[in-house]
Amino acid sequence: MKSPVQPPRWARWLLSRLHPDNTLEEVTGDLDELYTYWYKRSGKTQATLRYLLNVVSVIPPFVRRRNTDKQYYQQPDYRPTLSLKSTMIQNYLKIAFRSLKRQKVATSINVIGLAIGLATCILIMLYIQDELSYDRYNEKADRIFRVGLMAKLNGEDVGGPMLGPNAARDLQQEIPEILKATRILKGGEFVSNGTSSFKEDNLLYADSNFCEVFTIPFLKGDPKRALTEPNTVVLTEETAQKYFGNQDPVGKVLLFSREKIPHRITGVVRNVPTNAHFRFDMLVSSPDDDEQHIGWMYSINYYTYVVLPEKFNYKQLEAKVTRLAERQIGGELQEFLHLSPKQFREKGNDFGIFLQPLTKIHLYSTFGGTELTPGGNILYVYVLMAIAAFMLLIACVNFMNLSTATAVRRSREIGVRKVLGSVKRQLQHQFLIESVLLAIAALIVGLLIVAISLPFFNQLTGKTLTLSLLTNAFVATGLLVGTVLVGLLAGSYPAFYLSSFEPVAVLKGRITAGRGSFNLRSGLVAFQFFITISMIIATVTADRQLRYMQAQKIGFNREHVLIIHDTQMLHKNEILFRDKIVQSPLVITASISGQVPIGNSALDNTPVMSRENPDxxxxxxxxxxxxxxxxxxxxxxxxxRNFSKNSSTDSSAVILNETAVRALGWQQNPIGKELIGHIDDNGVKTYYQVIGVVSDFHFESLRQKIGPLVMFLGGNSGNILVKTRTGQLPQFLASLKQQWESFSPAAPFSYSFLDDRFKQVYVGEQKIEQVLTLFSGLTIFIACLGLFGLATFAAEQRTKEIGVRKVLGASVGSVVALLSRDFLKPIVIALALASPVAWWSMNQWLKEFAYKVTIDWWFFAVAGLLAIGIALLTVSFQSIKAALTNPIKSLRSE
Amino acid sequence: MRRTYLGEFEEMILLMVAILNGEGYGVTISEALAEHTGRIVTFGTVHNTLIRLEEKGFVTSELGGATAERGGRRKRIFRITALGNQALQEIQQLRKNLWLLLPPDMLQPGNV
Known part of the structure; x- marks a missing residue:
């Protein structure tokens, strides 16, 4: 019989869902009674409100649970047995070792899978840690900012990280918040210590306060006074060793450039850390400013850094800095271009300066070629993090799958344990301890893998990572705790799943996993193969692109071309040297030119105009x-025709490439047309006559489109390009070196081969391909482990079915087919999902290249077939084993 | 015997159980508490305290006495145990002793 007034149904439903079962009846009854009482006294709204409040007071976390165990109330001193007593733990460990030993293959596959996942994760973490640590070694890292130039000219971004020489001085004088400002100028110089000379490419000109801004540990010399005098130089340890061996270099003199200007050594510093955005072998005191050309916009070559006060938000400074820049740069625009900043902007141009935090230069700078060292990319860091997370996730999932699959074999043990009085929690502890044990084993193997593969990884990434980071107590504990967590997580499913078996069913040999869990596993396998197939497609595409680029007709012959560098150091003897080289029977031709068609990607384009259309x-x-x-x-x-030595007019002649002809608008017969090649400060134009057209050739990498090119005769110096016949090259090079030294130039003899430099250009793409190959290999391996686990599990589940089928006359082949068929479905789904994703992302990648391959359908076919093949191979191992088992064995127990 | 601590609110609830003498369950105990002490508390507080008292062994409980008003659900009826009785007596005795130790003039109203 029902009471006339009823509390809201949903509130009672809430109560019935959340209140502990064993006191639900009396509490519901009591609350109903109270509701009726309140209803009568103060009406429906009040009653409902009170009812709600009181319902909340009896649901978790407020409610106290009533202990059902009758004994608990009768014996005050009774305590349940702790399942984590030391004797029990000993027993768990013993059983764990025994069962792991008994299933050697499963255990090792499981450990290796997780170990690879962990190793990849650790390697990537090391890499990311290094990328993120750039420039942080500076004590003032958070307070140092670089001042860069923002400029737009004709709609093109021409800004960069550098400013004119005066910016630093002005910033420090005009803005009180800027405590210090210092400049770096990149340089290269021929340096000799009297006996031997070297080309020093890694040389920085620095202001005297450089060492006060950046943290540069001095081994010898005084950091405060080291760079104060002109013509002084500070060496790194390595450079000091190179020039002076173990002698003390301080006070000695080095001779710079071909004028042999003496520079006194005032200090030796530690080598620059590899995680710095600038690197130097020598620090040279800044040259005196050339009084004529000073300012912010003239000779924009100085990297300018400022130090701000502690805990200062640099954004606050931007307005001030902008005002100063407006005044200085604006003044210079007025002076050089006779344009006010307003007029300048009206023409669609723009200028300004910006502050860039030191610690963000490496990963966030977008200036590429104009940086002091090639930068990283924050995007790659994110992509790598995602890969690391995926690998770890997949490895954990596989670990879980395989543990569950192997643990099912131990159902009898679980049954016996339960019958002997073990409670759920004890079994859970047992399995958790086992899986933590396995995870720790995997961590040890993973660390071994990291240690072994670190040199290769360093080669691949061009870094010098070490394991020293891992010895840091914080990182080490983090790793250990992380691994234990992975173990607990991976072990939780088998632990909770297995401990919930009914002992009677288990002992009768009747356990089957629900269909649902099988579907979940198939989903996970599909996910893994989705990643695997995407990786295969990416690898194939990258490989095709690389081959395509290397096989491209580049428009000139790069074979057997030797390049001798720095020949401008021979002065007038450069031509003499060339003439001597040509006399050798091994040489076909030799040419002097500053430009080599590969490798110099400086964007030094110059405007030219046709005579007809000078605008x-x-x-x-x-x-x-x-x-x-x-x-x-x-x-x-x-x-x-080509230039000719005999024609006196050729000094005002040019040869164009096809692109230049098209760009200048000369469709037919450009020969004899004239172009304006130079306009001097007074507006006087110099005309050049076109005498020839060469077919387009790639003068940079295939990433760029071929641009217009103009060749001039003369004014050339810098390299001698030698076309040789194949033959005794070593002897030839030795004789060249001898001849070179007979001129006693300030520069050492150095050379390279054109085809080597051609290969160098594609090192980046090659690395991408190698990394992709590596990761696709790893994902294939890990995906196979997942599949293997699933196949083992399925075969285990269907033992009886297979037995019955075999008794009824099924062949081995049909049983194998039966077991394998299930696994094709997730892979086909994965292929269907991966193809468009991979196609899209690889197209994004290919966009960087002006000349590229198209992604063919067979890329997907190859990836799909490969994945299916590997999958079938993995599954058939298990299914054949299952199909070959004697049916008596599986049916005996019934 | 180990002395089990009895909190002030627990003592009140225990007294209500004793007063109701076999009639005490969630609703009546809450109502008696409101009536005698003027305290209005949530049902959860009473419920939790009763469970705690039972764990400490001061009350026992049994299910019974379903009525139509509560939709045929049984009540959990609480009775005080000998241990509970003893605990109340002890507290009362302790109070008495302490009151005797008070200086006589402190007992005068208005002097406190």
Missing amino acids: KAVMSRFYKVDDEYIPTLGMHVMQG
Whole structure:
């Protein structure tokens, strides 16, 4: 019989869901009674409100649970047995070792899978840690900012990290918040200590307060006074060793450049850490400012850094800095271009300066080639983090799958334990301890893998990572705790699943996992193969692109071309040297030119105009060459002729490439047309006549489109390009070196081969391909482990079925097919999902290249077939084993 | 015997159980508490305290006495145990002793 007034149903439903079962009846009854009482006294609303309040007071976490165990109330001193007593733990460990030993294959697969996941994770973490640690070694790292130039000219971004020489001084004088400002100028110089000379590429000119801004530990010398005098130099340990061996270099003198200017050594510092955005072998005191050309916008070559007060928000400074820049740069624009900043901006141009935190330069800077060292990319850091997380996740999932699959074999043990009085929690502890044990074993193996693979990884990434980070107490505990957590997580499913078996069912040999858990596993396998197939497609695409680029017709012949560097150091003897080289029977031709078609990617384009249309500027690359250049590099002259030594007018002649001809608008017969190649400060134009056209050739990497190119005769110096016949190259090089030294230049003899430099250009792409191959290999391996676990599990589940089928006459083949068929489905789904994703992302990647392959359908076919093949191989191992088992064994127990 | 601590609120509830003498369950105990002490507390507080008292062994409980008003659900009826009785006596005795130790003038109203 029901009471006339009823509390809201949903509130009672809430109570019935959340209140502990064993006191639900009396509490519901009591609350109903109270509701009726309140209803009568103060009406429905009041009653409902009170009812709600009181319902809340009897649901977790407020409610106290009533202990059902009758004994608990009768014996005050009774305490339940702790399942984590030391004797029990000993027993768990013993059983764990025994069962792991008994299932050697399963155990080792499980450990190796997790170990690889952990190793990948650790390696990637090391890499990311290194990327994130850039410049943090500076004591003032958080207070140092770099001042860069923002500038737009004709809609093009021409800003960069550098400013003119005066910016630092002005900033420090005008803005009180800027405590210090210092500049770095990148340089390269031929340096000799009297007996031997070296080309020093890693040389920085620095202001005297450089060492006060950056943390540079001095081994010898006084950091405060080291760079105060002109023509002083500070060496790194390594450089000091190179020039002076173990002698004390302080006070000694080095001779710079071909004028042999003496520089006194005032200090020795530690080598610059690899995680710094600048690197130097020598620090040279800044040269005196050239009084004529000073300012912010003139000779923009100085990297300018400022130090701000502690805990100062640099954004507050931006307005002040902008005002100062507006005044200084604006003034210079007025002076040089006779334009006010407003007029300048109205033409679609823009300028300004910005502050960049020191610690963000490495990962966030977008200036690429103009940086002091090639930067990293925050995007790669995120992608790698995602990969690390995926790998770890997949490894954990597999670990879980395999543990569950193998643990099912131990159902009898669980049954016996339960019958002997073990409670759920004890079994859970047992399995958790086992899986933590396995995880720790995997961590040890993983660390071994890291230690072994670190040199290769360093080679691949070009870093010098060490394991020293792992010995840091904080990191080590983190790793251990993380691993234990992974163990607990991975072990939790088997632990809770297995401990919930009914002992009677287990002992009768009747346990089956629900269909649902099988579907979950299939989903996980599909996910793994989704990643695997995407990786395979990416690898194939990267490989095709690399091959395509290397096989491209580049428009000139790069074989057997030797390049001798720095020949400008020979002065007038440069031509003499060339003439001597040509006399060798091994040499076909030799040419002097500053420009080599590969490897220099400085964006020094210069405008040229056709005579007919002087307002339309075409930004072109200038090559200064001699008459031997085109034959030496085997370029093809399409129209007109090459430069000639005998023609006196050729000094005002040019040869264009096809792109330049098109850009200048000369469709037919460009020969004889004239272009404006130079306009001096007074507006006087110099005209050049076109005498020939060469077919387009790639003068940079295939990432860029071929741009317009203009070749001039003369003014060339810097390299000698030698086309050789194959033959005794070592002897030839030795004789070249001898001849070189006979001129006693300030520079050492150095050379390279054109095809080597060509390969160098694609090192980046090669690395991407290697990394992709590595990761796709790893994901394939890990996905196979997952599949293996699933196949083992399925075969285990269907033992009886297979037995019955075999008794009824099924062949081994049909049983194998039966077991394998289930696994094709997730892979086909994965293929269908992965194809568009991989296609899209690889197209994004290919966008960087001006000349690229198209992604063909067979890429997907290859990836799919590969995945299916590998999967079938993995599964068949288990299914054949299951199919070959004698049915008596599986049916005996019934 | 180990002396089990009895909190002030627990003591009140225990007294109510004793007063109701076999009629005490959630609703009546709450109502008696409100009536005698003027305290209005949530049902959860009373419920939790009763469970705690039972764990300490001061009360026992049994299910019974379903009525139509409560939709045929049984009540959990609480009775004080000998231990509970003893605990109340002890507290009362302790209070008495302490009151005797008070200086006589302190007992005068208005002097406190």
